[in-house]
Amino acid sequence: MEGTAVAVFEILRFLIIHWKCNIDVSKGALLEGQLEISIEGLHSKHQANALHCVTTIASAGSLFGGMVLKKFLKEIQSTLPGISAKLTWTSEEGSYPQDMTGVTPFQMTFEVDEKPRTLMTDCLVIKHFLRKIIMVHPKVRFNFSVKVNGIFSTEIFGRPNFGTIESHCSRIHPVLGHPVILFIPEDVAGMDLLGELILTPAAALCPSPKVSSNQLNRISSVSIFLYGPLGLPLILSTWEQPVTTFFKDTSSLIDWKKYHLCIVPNLDLKLDRDLVLPDVSYRAESSEGDQSQNMDPQGQTLLLFLFVDFHSAFPVQQMEIWGVYTLLTTHLNAILVESHSVVQGSIQFTVDQVLEQHHQAAKAQQKLQASLSVAVNSIMSILTGSTRSSFRKMCLQTLQAADTQEFETKLHKVFREITQHQFLHHCSCEVKQLTLEKKDSAQGTEDVPDNSSRELLAGTNGQAENKRLKRGSLRMEEMRALHSARAPSPSEAAPHRPEATAAPLTPSGRAALKAHGRALAPGRVSLGSRLEVTERAVRREGCGGRCRPRAAAEGSSPRAPLFPQDVLWLQEVSNLSEWLSPSPGP
Amino acid sequence: MAFAPMGPEASFFEVLDRHRESLLAALRRGGQEPRSGGSRLASSSEVLVSIENIIQDIITSLARNEAPAFTIDNRSSWENIKFEDSVGLQMVSHCTTRKIKSDSPKSVKKFALILKILSMIYKLVQSNTYATKRDIYYTDSQLFGNQTVVDNIINDISCMLKVSRRSLHILSTSKGLIAGNLRYIEEDGTKVNCTCGATAVAVPSNIQGIRNLVTDAKFVLIVEKDATFQRLLDDNFCNKLSPCIMITGKGVPDLNTRLLVRKLWDTFHVPVFTLVDADPHGIEIMCIYKYGSMSMSFEAHRLTVPAIRWLGLLPSDLKRLNVPKDSLIPLTNRDQMKLDSILRRPYVTCQPFWRKEMEIMADSKMKAEIQALTFLSSDYLSRVYLPNKLKFGGWI
Numbered sequence: 015m016e017g018t019a020v021a022v023f024e025i026l027r028f029l030i031i032h033w034k035c036n037i038d039v040s041k042g043a044l045l046e047g048q049l050e051i052s053i054e055g056l057h058s059k060h061q062a063n064a065l066h067c068v069t070t071i072a073s074a075g076s077l078f079g080g081m082v083l084k085k086f087l088k089e090i091q092s093t094l095p096g097i098s099a100k101l102t103w104t105s106e107e108g109s110y111p112q113d114m115t116g117v118t119p120f121q122m123t124f125e126v127d128e129k130p131r132t133l134m135t136d137c138l139v140i141k142h143f144l145r146k147i148i149m150v151h152p153k154v155r156f157n158f159s160v161k162v163n164g165i166f167s168t169e170i171f172g173r174p175n176f177g178t179i180e181s182h183c184s185r186i187h188p189v190l191g192h193p194v195i196l197f198i199p200e201d202v203a204g205m206d207l208l209g210e211l212i213l214t215p216a217a218a219l220c221p222s223p224k225v226s227s228n229q230l231n232r233i234s235s236v237s238i239f240l241y242g243p244l245g246l247p248l249i250l251s252t253w254e255q256p257v258t259t260f261f262k263d264t265s266s267l268i269d270w271k272k273y274h275l276c277i278v279p280n281l282d283l284k285l286d287r288d289l290v291l292p293d294v295s296y297r298a299e300s301s302e303g304d305q306s307q308n309m310d311p312q313g314q315t316l317l318l319f320l321f322v323d324f325h326s327a328f329p330v331q332q333m334e335i336w337g338v339y340t341l342l343t344t345h346l347n348a349i350l351v352e353s354h355s356v357v358q359g360s361i362q363f364t365v366d367q368v369l370e371q372h373h374q375a376a377k378a379q380q381k382l383q384a385s386l387s388v389a390v391n392s393i394m395s396i397l398t399g400s401t402r403s404s405f406r407k408m409c410l411q412t413l414q415a416a417d418t419q420e421f422e423t424k425l426h427k428v429f430r431e432i433t434q435h436q437f438l439h440h441c442s443c444e445v446k447q448l449t450l451e452k453k454d455s456a457q458g459t460e461d462v463p464d465n466s467s468r469e470l471l472a473g474t475n476g477q478a479e480n481k482r483l484k485r486g487s488l489r490m491e492e493m494r495a496l497h498s499a500r501a502p503s504p505s506e507a508a509p510h511r512p513e514a515t516a517a518p519l520t521p522s523g524r525a526a527l528k529a530h531g532r533a534l535a536p537g538r539v540s541l542g543s544r545l546e547v548t549e550r551a552v553r554r555e556g557c558g559g560r561c562r563p564r565a566a567a568e569g570s571s572p573r574a575p576l577f578p579q580d581v582l583w584l585q586e587v588s589n590l591s592e593w594l595s596p597s598p599g600p
Numbered sequence: 601m602a603f604a605p606m607g608p609e610a611s612f613f614e615v616l617d618r619h620r621e622s623l624l625a626a627l628r629r630g631g632q633e634p635r636s637g638g639s640r641l642a643s644s645s646e647v648l649v650s651i652e653n654i655i656q657d658i659i660t661s662l663a664r665n666e667a668p669a670f671t672i673d674n675r676s677s678w679e680n681i682k683f684e685d686s687v688g689l690q691m692v693s694h695c696t697t698r699k700i701k702s703d704s705p706k707s708v709k710k711f712a713l714i715l716k717i718l719s720m721i722y723k724l725v726q727s728n729t730y731a732t733k734r735d736i737y738y739t740d741s742q743l744f745g746n747q748t749v750v751d752n753i754i755n756d757i758s759c760m761l762k763v764s765r766r767s768l769h770i771l772s773t774s775k776g777l778i779a780g781n782l783r784y785i786e787e788d789g790t791k792v793n794c795t796c797g798a799t800a801v802a803v804p805s806n807i808q809g810i811r812n813l814v815t816d817a818k819f820v821l822i823v824e825k826d827a828t829f830q831r832l833l834d835d836n837f838c839n840k841l842s843p844c845i846m847i848t849g850k851g852v853p854d855l856n857t858r859l860l861v862r863k864l865w866d867t868f869h870v871p872v873f874t875l876v877d878a879d880p881h882g883i884e885i886m887c888i889y890k891y892g893s894m895s896m897s898f899e900a901h902r903l904t905v906p907a908i909r910w911l912g913l914l915p916s917d918l919k920r921l922n923v924p925k926d927s928l929i930p931l932t933n934r935d936q937m938k939l940d941s942i943l944r945r946p947y948v949t950c951q952p953f954w955r956k957e958m959e960i961m962a963d964s965k966m967k968a969e970i971q972a973l974t975f976l977s978s979d980y981l982s983r984v985y986l987p988n989k990l991k992f993g994g995w996i
Contacts, residue, residue: 378705381709382705382708385708385709385711385712386708386712388712388713388715388716388743389702389708389711389712389715389716391716391719392712392715392716392718392719393655393658393659393715393719395719395722395723396651396652396655396718396719396722397655399722399723399726400648400652401726402648402649402652405652405655405656408656408659409655409656409659412656412659412660412662412663413659413662413663414663425659425662428662428663428665429662429702431665432662432665432666432667432702432703433667433702433703433708
């Protein structure tokens with residue numbers, strides 16, 4: 015990762031931190047706006063076999079308005095001392111008319127000379143970074159374009175404007191763990207923090223059991239995503255060797271044997287893939303001679319999100335956050351090792367809940383399948399035993415089957431479709447269908463909002479999601495009490511029951527968690543990626559599986575048609591921050 | 601006479617004969633008992649077609665991408681049950697229903713089990729074989745879980761198809777016994793003579809199939825408990841008060857026992873009396889014979905004998921006979937609740953004497969078993985109590 019990528023990371027980070035700290039936004043608002051990032055590379059006149067890359071980052075509107083532009087330029091320049099880049103601001107203060115909101119669009123450019131291969135790598139790394147940002151900032155869109163020697167490609171990363179309403183909930187359903195305070199080793203040089211680092215884990219299975227309920231496979235891989243303050247992806251200083259010491263020891267995370275899993279680090283991660291690249295990836299291998307796991311490549315992926323946020327009793331300054339971010343990128347491993355017991359306890363608790371849900375879902379699915387088999391076999395028994403030809407004929411004709419074998423196949427299929435449909439409708443964050451369906455009050459199915467109120471769900475924090483958030487939360491006072499203690503056990507953590515409510519937080523604690531939640535705004539994986547990726551391919555490649563080689567310069571349509579299986583995968587984690595979005599204010 | 605006279609002289613039965621006349625007169629006044637509604641005896645082909653129609657409906661729903669569901673009457677809901685003096689408890693014509701859906705996680709299993717049992721019934725009817733509910737349960741006990749599940753589904757199917765359980769080729773296991781002045785021929789040609797000494801005959805499993813019933817009995821005595829029944833057998837009661845018929849369901853009666861009592865009434869219109877313990881449980885058992893049960897209300901017209909009279913043990917008998925207190929048992933909380941429940945039932949309203957007896961029990965807060973009469977003598981029941989009751993009309 016060279017100059018271009020580093021510069022883009024730093025600039026974007028700076029912009030987001032600046033926005034969060036300096037712009038007066040209403041509480042609960044999500045980061046919103048569009049950024050254009052374009053890289054143009056031409057043969058360098060100063061270096062042989064190198065490209066002169068001009069990178070432009072521009073904002074179309076309200077995202078970063080109100081900044082003092084020159085001050086920003088100065089500050090950002092100071093954070094990029096190692097970049098031999100020429101950083102310019104191409105829009106003067108006041109030269110652009112302000113819109114009604116009093117904000118100003120801006121554009122900044124920097125130039126770097128790089129080898130072509132380095133540029134290609136940088137572009138891939140940037141794309142992954144953008145994907146990770148929009149996973150937790152759903153209202154931010156990035157238009158990333160690259161032009162090298164006349165060859166142009168562009169991709170859009172961000173929430174699409176869906177024209178269709180999903181017929182069922184295809185989101186993952188993360189479980190939020192309880193936050194824990196991290197300990198900073200004494201020998202870690204750094205700023206004097208006037209606050210605490212809080213780690214909040216979140217875990218989910220992908221694909222969601224609610225979607226692939228008929229394919230509740232074993233866990234075949236584990237993917238970990240690391241986020242720093244304000245939902246910014248952590249780019250570790252050892253990013254090229256993403257598996258730090260802490261994560262290399264797989265048992266440091268949780269007790270995998272409890273789930274009959276043998277986890278080994280997966281270093282076979284390639285940049286040139288259209289999917290979100292995890293920061294840490296593990297592969298599940300069979301344990302205790304269980305061969306079926308090895309033979310089942312299409313298992314589910316356990317997604318683990320580790321959010322490290324900064325909490326302080328005082329108003330947090332921009333540079334303070336910047337410093338925390340820097341601290342984390344360079345010393346995350348040491349911090350996690352120092353906080354090993356609390357980290358492990360919190361992650362274990364979270365994963366326990368997810369896998370318990372998975373287990374329960376698998377059991378429910380098994381029961382459902384068993385019942386359907388009994389129903390189908392019973393019908394077949396009557397059909398094949400009947401001596402009344404008119405009855406048999408009528409049955410076959412009704413399902414358009416040529417014979418009883420085909421009839422049985424169709425019977426299985428239609429029963430499965432009908433029951434899966436209803437099974438998915440028990441998801442608490444589902445959307446209403448286009449066709450009005452009769453509500454079954456006996457079943458107690460919940461009334462679901464329509465697609466147009468998806469943002470409303472994201473913004474107002476749907477009840478089910480809120481319950482999950484509350485379930486995992488600990489009072490700040492309790493966290494402090496546990497500061498020097500062992501890792502909190504699940505019994506000490508917030509109760510699991512949905513009706514449990516979080517104990518009232520201190521104002522600063524509440525604000526911190528809200529800030530944390532605001533940072534984790536909903537986001538979607540890029541749709542600019544070519545949408546040929548099928549669910550099967552994704553599971554094969556998966557979060558941590560082998561990648562599919564893909565030319566970086568390949569052009570793609572920003573509005574490719576959506577296929578259900580593609581949408582499913584692309585929404586892998588995109589709903590993450592929807593349920594982490596803040597509650598409407600005290 | 602079909603049988604050699606061993607019992608009392610003819611004058612003994614004068615009151616009984618008058619009672620029988622009054623019953624017959626009431627029958628003539630009211631016409632025959634209505635046979636409308638509820639289940640009926642259906643032919644095999646009718647049952648097969650009914651089941652096939654259900655399957656067709658399911659397939660049609662599936663073809664329309666709609667989740668099929670069974671609509672089941674709420675058999676055990678008081679709002680769906682009415683009381684008629686001539687019939688007893690029976691289901692209303694337009695009763696509330698519930699749906700057993702195939703696309704609900706809560707009910708998909710029951711939906712499947714109903715189909716499973718329907719397919720088993722289909723095979724039984726097609727092959728003209730029979731099975732008991734127990735047999736069905738044991739075909740796949742793991743799938744069904746417990747016998748109650750099977751029993752309820754069979755009743756639901758019977759109610760849904762409006763055919764008798766017998767028509768579904770499902771037998772209920774008989775546990776009842778019968779003794780006395782009765783003979784008949786079973787469906788398979790077996791001749792049965794219930795006249796006996798110390799032994800009784802098991803109630804047959806195919807009541808609808810028995811024919812050529814013959815009796816001279818002056819009365820039918822339904823005995824609640826097997827212990828009392830055996831005691832009466834040992835005391836040669838059937839011969840001492842011959843001609844008569846004794847029957848027991850050994851507690852809560854099974855379907856066949858109830859069907860047999862009903863058949864005896866329909867065939868001979870012989871007065872039917874009950875001998876139950878003077879406790880709420882005994883009264884409830886008596887009510888089942890007379891008025892029917894909630895769960896089987898859809899078959900009430902085939903099972904109930906509203907003409908039944910309460911012979912003993914009456915709570916007022918306890919006082920009259922000076923039964924000592926140490927032979928009495930205090931009512932438990934459960935007894936109290938059951939007694940209150942019976943008093944609230946619609947049929948008690950038209951039985952003021954029964955109500956009065958139950959109020960005596962409620963006031964005294966005491967109950968007694970029939971065996972309490974042994975304080976007078978070991979054979980007081982068969983030698984004194986019952987003969988006096990029957991001779992002098994001591995029934996209500």
